[in-house]
């Protein structure tokens with residue numbers, strides 16, 4: 001997510017940091033670089049100009065705060081400006097009516113149907129009784145797709161395959177939702193490959209006939225400024241209450257995320273971050289800003305961790321890790337915890353210090369999820385004693401472990417070496433933590 005933009009902005013700030021002191025010339029140079037980075041990321045020109053102007057004013061007018069370096073202060077200013085550009089705060093859905101109706105609009109392929117199911121699952125998890133419907137009268141395949149997704153997440157899908165009036169299907173779905181006590185009705189509409197009048201007219205008519213509480217425009221983040229123009233057209237012709245930005249997982253630039261609020265005035269409410277149903281989250285401007293600046297996303301990390309990890313277990317593990325006293329048994333437990341939390345590369349991006357682009361590149365080479373599975377298999381093939389004390393693992397034990405785990409002695413050797421290195425790294429991290437605490441920040 002936003003990797004290319006993050007790399008450039010971090011590099012610009014890094015250069016300013018090297019100077020140690022921020023005078024107007026250094027600031028101007030740095031801001032020019034940030035401006036270029038934003039334009040390359042396909043952010044709307046006016047949004048970029050305002051962004052740079054605001055930062056400059058704030059940076060030059062900022063009073064020096066004790067205990068904070070000028071660069072830290074600048075990072076904070078850039079962070080706040082990013083948050084503002086991304087939409088200030090998370091905007092929850094308005095679900096006060098019963099049933100509440102959510103209408104999804106957007107171009108074909110933007111991710112509407114997938115998003116309908118993702119949203120349905122999210123609301124179902126919150127205890128809501130959800131009904132889905134597709135009013136795409138042009139593509140029977142689209143209705144079928146929603147039906148299948150509904151089955152996957154056990155959410156009923158209302159369909160009228162032979163009805164040729166899209167708004168009528170929406171009305172009938174709403175009647176059913178009312179009659180059967182649903183909390184939320186999600187309506188997936190037909191899109192076209194390009195913006196066209198008929199599509200806008202149809203969306204508008206559906207909207208007028210079912211009075212949705214939310215009209216969410218689904219936008220493909222990969223399509224850049226075009227997506228922002230389309231959002232504007234939909235807003236002007238149909239009207240919307242918010243935006244769902246899909247495919248953020250594949251968007252290295254961030255242009256749409258950073259422009260769409262500024263251009264349409266409408267908030268991004270959700271982000272699609274993968275093809276799977278669970279790859280969906282509320283959009284938190286402050287967390288995204290932190291990620292772009294390589295400050296990690298501690299809040300998301302903590303929340304994710306809380307979902308799957310027992311806090312006490314995690315704390316005792318942390319102590320062990322940092323003391324350098326952990327064994328292969330602990331190493332395995334740690335791996336299990338990490339795997340419960342999801343793909344490791346995504347997690348690392350959330351950890352401050354590890355989330356800078358330079359660090360990520362190094363880690364990318366070293367870590368992948370398949371490797372983790374292999375490591376786990378090797379540790380599983382060890383006896384408890386071997387796990388507690390890896391020093392006893394001699395050549396014949398290595399052969400046995402390799403056989404048991406379907407790996408080679410070389411793999412076992414590599415793991416033992418890696419384990420020793422990890423122990424060392426943990427010790428260094430502890431030292432680094434102390435140092436950072438003294439300095440009070442990353443720079």
Ligand code: GDP
Nearest residue numbers: 108109110111112113114246247272273274275
């Ligand atoms: P629709 O035509 O607007 O209903 O779009 P679909 O829901 O059929 O999605 C089009 C394609 O985008 C499908 O292949 C989806 O799997 C994919 N897609 C949707 N959302 C995301 C997302 O957040 N990330 C990624 N990587 N792919 C997505």
